[in-house]
Amino acid sequence: MAAHFDSAVILVADDDPFIRHMLTRYLQREGYQVVEAPHGEAALDLYFCHLPDLVLLDALMPVVDGFEVCRRLQTLTQGTLAPVLMITGLEDEKSVDQAFEIGVVDYVTKPINWAVLRQRVRRLILQHRLEIQLREANYQLQQLTLIDSLTQVANRRRFDEYLLQEWGRGGREQLPLSLVICDIDHFKAYNDHYGHQAGDRCLQEVAKILSQCISRPADIVTRYGGEEFAVILPNTSLEGATVISQRLVTAVQQRGLPHPTAPRAIVTISCGVASVLPRADYLPSDLVFTADQALYQAKAQGRNQYQAIYVMPPSPRQACDAGAMSAAPILGSLWPEA
Incomplete structure (x- = not known):
């Protein structure tokens, strides 16, 4: 040679x-x-x-x-x-x-x-x-091996690794950790109307929009599965995460991707936001579960919005129960219901 x-x-x-x-x-x-x-x-x-x-x-x-x-x-x-x-x-x-x-x-x-x-x-x-x-x-x-081949954002494997990594760091350094789970609204109807190839292009476009909304090197956008994306926000409070969530929802809406079968005739997303100060008596899955519950609320409230929940530390009475938590919802909507 x-x-x-x-x-x-x-x-x-x-x-x-x-x-x-x-x-x-x-x-x-x-x-x-x-x-x-x-x-x-x-x-x-x-x-x-x-x-x-x-x-x-x-x-x-x-x-x-x-x-x-x-x-x-x-x-x-x-x-x-x-x-x-x-x-x-x-x-x-x-x-x-x-x-x-x-x-x-x-x-x-x-x-x-x-x-x-x-x-x-x-x-x-x-x-x-x-x-x-x-x-x-x-x-x-x-x-x-850590990149989703379709959308070119981090894949589910990277999501699991990075969430665990930042959970450990947040626990050691007493820093908040926030998670945003985003779901494309009425995506099955989009696929049924345009076909799966167009659906793939829609996923790629949404992934690009979400990535453009993230500026800090430590924040990552991942494809969580199907039409769901997850954004991991280390050292970010619930207030900071809601600001980013609002930015994500607004950016997708303003892109104006056509979706004739959707209520607003454009592609929109719903976001569930959760934040926690990692502790030994919590698991990363608790944060994912809470963000998923917040996403369910966002969809129930009419979609094209975010809902946010902070995972509260257990009270002294609850402390004897491993993993005990209470959730105090903080709601925010881009399209307030009348």
Whole structure:
């Protein structure tokens, strides 16, 4: 496999200026970009400034030696460290074992055999770049498993994972967590009138509208199932969630997607909103159930609106009952009934 290394960056850390200069000149002739560090502390700083493809590290340096530099880099990079090729005059078994234990992937001895160095540098850089490509491919594949193929928003699996994640964070940090469940009004009638392909396009358009209404990186829109979408709002009170719900309802209504069999002749949504301060005696399913109950209320009140419920902490009398809660509804309607 051909590799192009003209843009590869190598960090050379050696306290001997002559050896460092020789290494730099040789590597530059091979087409690499070289960053020089005269000691261990400089190597640590320069690594994060340049994020090299390879580190050539002298084992014996004053104050912070090569072993300690590698050990610190392993900790700071959390498993993403570029390959470290150690340059050493030590060939005893203990030193070699120590080097590999702390994450050194290979070593060359002094005096340097330049042909050996050349091949090891090329091999390690190629290996490093292939590992980066593999990580990126795995990340993209993982993302695909969390995206709904039709609407391109997060899928039900991602909903379950993210709700559990934010439930735990909210409980640890005492932050409110809100959930909005959105349902397209009269969607079966839409499918019956236009057909399922048009229904799919309607789902895609609604998903796009909902996503455009969400601005914070932590907030996500998911396809909950069928014609239902769910919006997870970490660190959001009920008041904040109702503002977003109103925005969602209004945005879909203003888009004006035709729906001749619906009462208002356009596509609308109903939203159920629930908010809670996560606690050990609640479950994430309690929040979902409450949002679903609020959605039922919104539909019962005439659709094209939201209804909101806050999950109240149990009273001292209720505290002995696991999962005890009371619901105080806060109602909001885009289309108030006469």
